[in-house]
Amino acid sequence: MPRRNQLVPMDEVDVIILGSGAAGMAAALAAHEAGAKVALVERFDRIGGTSAISGGVIWVPNNPAMQRAGMADSREDALAYFRALDHGDLVDETLEAFVDRGPEALEFLESIGALSVSLLEGYPDYYLDREGAKPAGGRALDHDLFALGELDEWANRIFAIEEPKPMMLRETSLGGGTGVVEPEEMARRMATNERGFGQAMVARLLKACLDRGIEPMLGVETRELIREDGRIVGISGARNGDKFELRARRGVIISTGGFEWDKDKRQTFLRGPMDAPAPPPTARGEGLSLAMAGGAKLGNMTQAWWAPTLVVPDTPWENGSDRAMPVLIERTVPHSIMVNSKAERFCNEAANYSALAGAFHAFDPQTYDYPNLPAWLIFDENYVDRYPIGPRLPGQPVPDWVKRAETLEQLASKLGLEPDALTATVDRFNMHAEAGEDPDFQRGTSAYDHFYGDRSRKGTAVTLGSIARAPFYAVEIKMGLLGTNGGARTDGRALILGHDDQPIGGLFGAGNAIACPTGGIYAGAGGTLGPALTFGYIAGRSAARRDND
Numbered sequence: 001m002p003r004r005n006q007l008v009p010m011d012e013v014d015v016i017i018l019g020s021g022a023a024g025m026a027a028a029l030a031a032h033e034a035g036a037k038v039a040l041v042e043r044f045d046r047i048g049g050t051s052a053i054s055g056g057v058i059w060v061p062n063n064p065a066m067q068r069a070g071m072a073d074s075r076e077d078a079l080a081y082f083r084a085l086d087h088g089d090l091v092d093e094t095l096e097a098f099v100d101r102g103p104e105a106l107e108f109l110e111s112i113g114a115l116s117v118s119l120l121e122g123y124p125d126y127y128l129d130r131e132g133a134k135p136a137g138g139r140a141l142d143h144d145l146f147a148l149g150e151l152d153e154w155a156n157r158i159f160a161i162e163e164p165k166p167m168m169l170r171e172t173s174l175g176g177g178t179g180v181v182e183p184e185e186m187a188r189r190m191a192t193n194e195r196g197f198g199q200a201m202v203a204r205l206l207k208a209c210l211d212r213g214i215e216p217m218l219g220v221e222t223r224e225l226i227r228e229d230g231r232i233v234g235i236s237g238a239r240n241g242d243k244f245e246l247r248a249r250r251g252v253i254i255s256t257g258g259f260e261w262d263k264d265k266r267q268t269f270l271r272g273p274m275d276a277p278a279p280p281p282t283a284r285g286e287g288l289s290l291a292m293a294g295g296a297k298l299g300n301m302t303q304a305w306w307a308p309t310l311v312v313p314d315t316p317w318e319n320g321s322d323r324a325m326p327v328l329i330e331r332t333v334p335h336s337i338m339v340n341s342k343a344e345r346f347c348n349e350a351a352n353y354s355a356l357a358g359a360f361h362a363f364d365p366q367t368y369d370y371p372n373l374p375a376w377l378i379f380d381e382n383y384v385d386r387y388p389i390g391p392r393l394p395g396q397p398v399p400d401w402v403k404r405a406e407t408l409e410q411l412a413s414k415l416g417l418e419p420d421a422l423t424a425t426v427d428r429f430n431m432h433a434e435a436g437e438d439p440d441f442q443r444g445t446s447a448y449d450h451f452y453g454d455r456s457r458k459g460t461a462v463t464l465g466s467i468a469r470a471p472f473y474a475v476e477i478k479m480g481l482l483g484t485n486g487g488a489r490t491d492g493r494a495l496i497l498g499h500d501d502q503p504i505g506g507l508f509g510a511g512n513a514i515a516c517p518t519g520g521i522y523a524g525a526g527g528t529l530g531p532a533l534t535f536g537y538i539a540g541r542s543a544a545r546r547d548n549d
């Protein structure tokens, strides 16, 4: 056995946490507060992974903010809601652990200053026709601003922190706000470097770690889990090319995010095409490989937190990979539709992003093809005047990468679509939009469609509006995701299970690296970070207490 060395600033701790995203930092804090000496190990030279570029919205039923506001919710409502959405993926033990311990996790993080959240007023759950759903919201939470100065030089270590998000999500149209912050207030925020969204979440978690002496170790490549007598007792790997070994008396927590940037794994596991992931290329499934090598049983592998995305040219990630943005507002506001390769609409464009993947993944046995890929967002000059497209805001010039033509027929030709088919589709949509209805796909009938629509308009006009004013425009909409959500199966203590359904001693998991406790169900805004923080918290506590044999 090679001699251990000091490439990492310690050679034995109680708990090792792999990954410094939301799940990993929640785990580190929970383990530390339960009395453990922890090592927070990060593969790259930046902290926060996908969590740092996210909206940061956290969905937890019956959460402390709801309780403070006197909003009714219960374990029974939450479980009924999930069970009404279940297609056989849910496992009672982990689902119940999330529902039962989510509020406790948030209360813990708030109590130690690692979280400061407020209700996203009126943000409805995504499936309002199901028992236990909350149409008036309450389960989705937004971060209060955080001043980066509190982190000193560590602030620059947060992933993509150089792209400032000086607003809270609840102030933007994404969170039901006006999108306007008074110029003096914005100037103040810029001067104090205050951030919202996932940047506030990751910054606050990091501050709480640093305050407790938990300094993330960056650039550490874990190659193997060390196993002794059937238990996982540490990791071995390399830092700056030199080998090291780090031992953990109580356990190792895998919280390394999803596998969307590992082409092999996504082709092997995901149920359908996915070629434009929105997360940064840190989500390479390395934790999944470690868990598999450790004998983990897998779950939920075909699922993901799906989202239609738009690849914005000329803005690649540092390693040159394409960068994709989730497309949400663009397909919900008036004066736009999505069409497929037959120039036909194929879904309620305003439907929730994760469920919408079902339409993109439809397979035609006749043609042996995916007829709704590629898809195009078609919009007109009325749209361009009022609404954003990717990073381009209203009033700014329309970028070159947006296709443009004076007539719909010309636009169709540019896209390789049948011109008559596109005009017929648009004519039919326009006729119905003017009547305020969408008999084809019921766009505009649910509270969800209204939330992201143009709320300055009334009724179904928040989302329905004709495509009639030249010039006409199009961008390709790809099938992407906000993260994969399959991985190692755990029990309710976040202990990773082996093929025999027995816990692998000393090995825990949380976040997108595990089979999500809510299966593939994106229950409401924040439906990925709620389970990630909760299972991070559970994993940290379980590991620290050696609640694992």
Ligand SMILES: Cc1cc2nc3c(=O)[nH]c(=O)nc-3n(C[C@H](O)[C@H](O)[C@H](O)COP(=O)(O)OP(=O)(O)OC[C@H]3O[C@@H](n4cnc5c(N)ncnc54)[C@H](O)[C@@H]3O)c2cc1C
Binding pocket: 018, 019, 020, 021, 022, 023, 024, 041, 042, 043, 044, 046, 047, 048, 049, 050, 051, 052, 053, 054, 055, 056, 057, 058, 059, 220, 221, 222, 255, 256, 257, 258, 278, 279, 280, 282, 283, 284, 286, 287, 305, 326, 481, 482, 483, 510, 511, 512, 513, 525, 526, 527, 528, 529, 530, 532
């Ligand atoms: C644009 C966008 C917006 C989103 N908005 C929301 C939202 O508002 N609400 C919501 O619920 N979800 C949202 N999501 C999804 C959400 O961000 C992710 O599901 C969540 O951040 C995953 O957290 P995690 O801790 O599991 O992984 P991550 O945040 O990705 O963290 C994993 C960390 O592990 C590190 N790592 C990787 N491999 C290794 C290794 N081998 N060893 C050590 N470290 C490693 C990574 O570098 C990273 O720092 C959004 C996603 C995107 C892309």
